[in-house]
Amino acid sequence: MAKAKFERTKPHVNVGTIGHVDHGKTTLTAAITSIQAAKGLAQQVAFDQIDKAPEEKARGIT
Numbered sequence: 001m002a003k004a005k006f007e008r009t010k011p012h013v014n015v016g017t018i019g020h021v022d023h024g025k026t027t028l029t030a031a032i033t034s035i036q037a038a039k040g041l042a043q044q045v046a047f048d049q050i051d052k053a054p055e056e057k058a059r060g061i062t
Contacts, residue, residue: 026050 015032017025029050036042051057 019025030047033042033045037044
């Protein structure tokens with residue numbers, strides 16, 4: 001049985017950030033989503049909601 005093809009209805013971009021600890025990766029990501037949300041192109045994500053990994057939250061890492 002063939003799998004149904006997913007039809008994308010809006011542009012989609014994945015962005016990855018790489019950097020050392022405390023060099024602003026999460027801050028940059030929050031700023032990008034904030035600007036995109038202001039333009040109506042994305043949903044704004046709060047700074048503290050970007051990193052959801054339990055290990056990072058337990059260690060206080062963002």
